[in-house]
Amino acid sequence: MRAIIVTLIGLILSGFSILFDPSGEDKAPVRVYLESFRNAEMHQLSVRVLSKTEKRYLPAAGVEVFLYSSEIIDSNLLGTIVTASNGQGTYTFSPAQFESAEKTKVAKYFAVIHENENLKGKETAISVEDVNLSVKYIIEDSIKQIYVNVTETDSTGNTIPQEDVQIKFLVERPLSPLPVGDEYNTTDEEGNVSMEFPDDLPGDTEGNLKILVRIVENEKYGSVEVSKIIKWGIPIFVSDKTIERSLWASSANAPIALLIFINALILAVWGVIFYIVNKLFRIRKIGI
């Protein structure tokens, strides 16, 4: 009898506990966006996580995201990332993972967020197909031209041109790449697209530019980049301000006038201070 009463009370309390349990209803739904970026040197997966806060989806910081290839099993775990304050995080494949991914014709990747006390669980997947992005840099009649050809290779080894693929042309710059040419460049039925490269872009001291040709956020391929350093820029003269005497130079190259002025002031003021301290010793000596 006693056991029955205890069980009944337990059931009633557990039923009511739903009303007070902060978990469940208070957990925010999340959205996860996964993108792939590849070039000759690396393969990255970029994750963006949004969580619902006050009826709006806002970037979710500090969320741990598990990344898998092919299927969601422990042995296929690529790695984990934690989102930054903008809700984003990037995972770079290790050399072994990169080599393995390069050999795969169609790869599938998963981003998984496990349910926790604040967020609901969520998973998302993308498929990334292999693509051939060949680029030629040619000067014809003093005009710099970039020719791009996009193809796929089928199972028998034949190349199939890919039509309507968006291509972007960029030049690497210190903060972010500089777009050049038209904003939208689409391949024709032969998989070809070309652009006339501007000839007034400043390069490095030798005129080198790093030109980036990208398929950007394509449904089949993700983002794919081919880059090449080529002497198509205008060589610039770099004056090394750090070795000239100036206000913005290194400490060893401060302007002479400034050095004289400041040191003279320091010597004058501290000279008087030491003179006064010396006089205090004199007062002490007189009083003995």
Added chain:
Amino acid sequence: MVKEKLFLNDQFNQKVEKDLLAHLLPHKKVGNIFIFILLAIILVGIYAYYRQLRYGLIVTSMRDYTSWGVYISNFVFLVAISLVGSLFSSILKLSKATWSTPLTRISEIIAIAAIICASVIIIVDMGRPDRFINVLIHGRIQSPIIWDVIIITTYLTISVLLLYISLIPDLAICRDKLTDAPRWKKWFYKVFSINWHGTPEQNNILHKVSFMLSVMVIPVAFAIHTVTSWLFSTTWRPGWDSTNLGPYFVSGALMAGAAVIIGAMYFIRNALNLKDYLTDKLFDHMGKLLVLLSLVYLYFNINEYLGPAFKMVGVEGEHIIELFFGKYASMYWLVQVFGLVLPIVVLVFAWGRKPLPMLIISILVLLGAWFKRFLIVIPSLQHPYLPIQDVDESYRHYIPSWEEWAITFASFAGCLLIITFLVKLLPVIPIWETKKEEGGEPKQLEV
């Protein structure tokens, strides 16, 4: 006739000594509860700083935009307060304003306390204080930050000398008269009175070095706050790109310094029963001085805001709108009205220059001065000329964290603790100079 004068001098001098040494007697336990409260505030500040050291500057609300927060505004405020030492020990002394003599010691003590706390706050503002030594080893002489380090060190040294030199004869009086003092205090008075007996030769040297210091402290004091203003005016932000900033800072500092002296006068006069020395007449003089300094500061304030407000150029205009009508408008107008205009209006009348109204006005001026520094530092930082794209929303706002407030209050408590300690250790009104000025020449010279 000579004998009669000597007798009167003796009577007066004995009274002066008795009154001004009274608070140093062993049975006087002045302000122990006050010290306990200050220590408690400092302990909370130390805990907050421990958290900042352990977890980094992320515990503060400072981010990429507002990278100078309440610490730097507090630093500017404390540097401003420290200028009071030069005002009394130098400017008023050299201009023969003898009424200010009872206030020189207090002003020098406050100057030292403020500049020590300002130096500590700068270290607190550093994410990696262990690397401070690198500023000295690898610092660039072209940088205003290095100028600030040099000038703060120099000003602190001169302020200590200013206090000490005027103290030597008083320390000798303490040595000779306070025979019941604790042993450590007697040792202190004996060692630091450096065998002072007031011989003509000692007097001559003391007068000479005192005069030299009084002259030298003026450019150094002006430099310390001008260089602090250059930290801002050499940084490319709206509101700081002004040739007016140096004198604007110096005049504001002198005004805040005069206010802090009035507050100190009020509390010291009541706590130590010094109404015969810190008289109503002295409050009247200080009131008139504060009006003068406030008018000068008002003039520079108009100069500072009129030009940009007339032109309203780009980000500079946005900054002005934010101050005049935006999210900082209430703070800005409260500071200008209650911290600047109201004190001028009240202190113009004789009733406003009585001790209690003066205390209230000085508190308003000090609150205004602190929040004015906040308004100089924070809103400008939230309007960079090159904003970050899609910047995190938290970068656009700045509300100090509890750790920042705790450390800021601890700096005030530290400042007050240093002042309290020195007031309990030293004659707070110069005995030697009071005797000389009101009781005739010092006996040794007259004989």
